[in-house]
Amino acid sequence: MQAEQVISGEWGGGAFPYRVGHRKLGMWLFIVSDSLTFSALLIGYSYVRASSDNWPTPFPFWPSIIFSSVMTLCLLSSSLTMVMAVKASARGDKAGARKWIWGTILGGASFIVLHLIEWNHLISEGLRPFALPDEWAHRWPGASPLFGATFFAITGLHMFHVFTGLIYLASVAVMVKRLKHEDVEISGLYWHFVDLVWMFVFPMIYLLSVDFKG
Amino acid sequence: MSAHTEEEPHDAGTTKLFVSVWVWLLVMTAVEVFLGYIHFDLKMKLTILLGLSIIKAALIMAYFMHLRFERLSLILTLVPAMVMCICLLFVFFPDSFRSSSLRYKFSGHDQTTGVNP
Numbered sequence: 001m002q003a004e005q006v007i008s009g010e011w012g013g014g015a016f017p018y019r020v021g022h023r024k025l026g027m028w029l030f031i032v033s034d035s036l037t038f039s040a041l042l043i044g045y046s047y048v049r050a051s052s053d054n055w056p057t058p059f060p061f062w063p064s065i066i067f068s069s070v071m072t073l074c075l076l077s078s079s080l081t082m083v084m085a086v087k088a089s090a091r092g093d094k095a096g097a098r099k100w101i102w103g104t105i106l107g108g109a110s111f112i113v114l115h116l117i118e119w120n121h122l123i124s125e126g127l128r129p130f131a132l133p134d135e136w137a138h139r140w141p142g143a144s145p146l147f148g149a150t151f152f153a154i155t156g157l158h159m160f161h162v163f164t165g166l167i168y169l170a171s172v173a174v175m176v177k178r179l180k181h182e183d184v185e186i187s188g189l190y191w192h193f194v195d196l197v198w199m200f201v202f203p204m205i206y207l208l209s210v211d212f213k214g
Numbered sequence: 215m216s217a218h219t220e221e222e223p224h225d226a227g228t229t230k231l232f233v234s235v236w237v238w239l240l241v242m243t244a245v246e247v248f249l250g251y252i253h254f255d256l257k258m259k260l261t262i263l264l265g266l267s268i269i270k271a272a273l274i275m276a277y278f279m280h281l282r283f284e285r286l287s288l289i290l291t292l293v294p295a296m297v298m299c300i301c302l303l304f305v306f307f308p309d310s311f312r313s314s315s316l317r318y319k320f321s322g323h324d325q326t327t328g329v330n331p
Contacts, residue, residue: 028292032296039300047307076236188278192274199270200267203250
């Protein structure tokens with residue numbers, strides 16, 4: 001009697017306890033695990049910075065803070081277009097969903113272009129993963145050379161996620177007529193996660209290192 | 215495919231709601247950038263910036279990722295475990311403060327780091 005009650009209940013099999021289906025649950029679980037990866041990196045960076053005597057704060061308003069703020073705007077807007085894509089897909093408007101997804105990809109691509117310009121600027125100044133440019137070493141004596149390592153590792157891993165996300169979204173956009181609505185939602189979950197990580201990376205890496213003289 | 219069909223997606227958010235969430239995210243970002251340029255106690259600055267980021271993350275998860283309209287069982291499966299793991303990582307910070315107080319002090323520079331310059 002009790003066994004029958006269990007089997008006929010939600011956790012007895014054949015039902016959807018979370019009401020999301022296995023693919024979406026899989027994406028959520030991946031997002032949780034990836035959040036832990038980024039948290040570990042960000043907390044590792046915080047640890048290194050907290051234990052350092054001195055840390056460079058080299059980001060001038062132009063170009064770094066302006067660029068990174070525009071990048072934040074790009075990602076936030078791309079999240080909005082992604083939400084619109086999911087809404088369009090929910091009402092069966094596949095062509096509309098495709099258009100909105102292309103808009104999302106445009107936002108993400110702008111992010112990557114701006115970020116690569118930022119990277120190029122810092123690398124040409126002399127920043128390396130384990131070495132600071134000479135001017136910085138003079139300006140912030142005793143500053144940890146790990147500025148480069150933490151900066152490139154965190155922003156690099158994030159940029160890799162954005163890039164992979166663009167390929168994922170492009171595949172969804174191209175195949176949208178053959179895909180279910182749930183698949184559009186799942187790609188949206190990944191993209192919002194990428195945006196969510198940037199919400200932490202931007203203040204912790206950029207805003208805490210503004211160059212007040214710049 | 216199982217015999218049960220998946221529940222139909224419920225369209226539980228209007229465009230107006232999503233746009234207003236987006237506007238709030240932009241406003242909070244602008245506040246963060248503004249605060250980045252104000253000189254005040256680094257610990258307080260860190261707390262406020264991280265607090266704002268957590269609020270932004272919560273808004274994105276709740277509305278854009280639709281978590282607010284999902285089953286409570288899903289929220290309880292995902293969120294508390296993630297929060298706990300992240301908080302457990304904070305265990306290491308006292309060691310970073312100890313480590314910073316052991317370092318050689320280069321004199322005459324502003325506090326750009328940690329809590330024990």
